[in-house]
């Protein structure tokens with residue numbers, strides 16, 4: 817069973833970002849699956865590296881649209897993105913240093929990391945972007 821199920825509670829009602837969020841959910845689920853299967857550090861590291869990379873390109877897409885429309889909360893949202901990327905990079909670095917990850921706490925962290933950001937920060941831009949005609 818997947819760790820996170822994407823459903824309407826995670827929708828920001830902007831098609832491209834819902835699609836990207838679904839991809840992020842899929843990647844967190846993939847990591848969860850790999851940990852459950854007892855995959856080695858190399859595999860976990862590869863998945864995490866992919867997650868970091870995809871997260872960065874997704875955040876860049878959100879930020880580009882915020883800049884384009886002068887989103888008033890842009891600086892704060894941008895800072896939240898910087899913090900989120902750093903947190904995942906930290907996990908990645910721990911793995912690189914040969915530390916064993918605590919699967920439960922890492923997954924719990926990532927679920928919160930993703931769902932809290934989408935439900936909190938991201939949902940705040942829905943009405944704004946919709947008012948600009950973005951769907």
Ligand SMILES: [Fe+2]
Nearest residue numbers: 878933937938
């Ligand atoms: Fe965001």
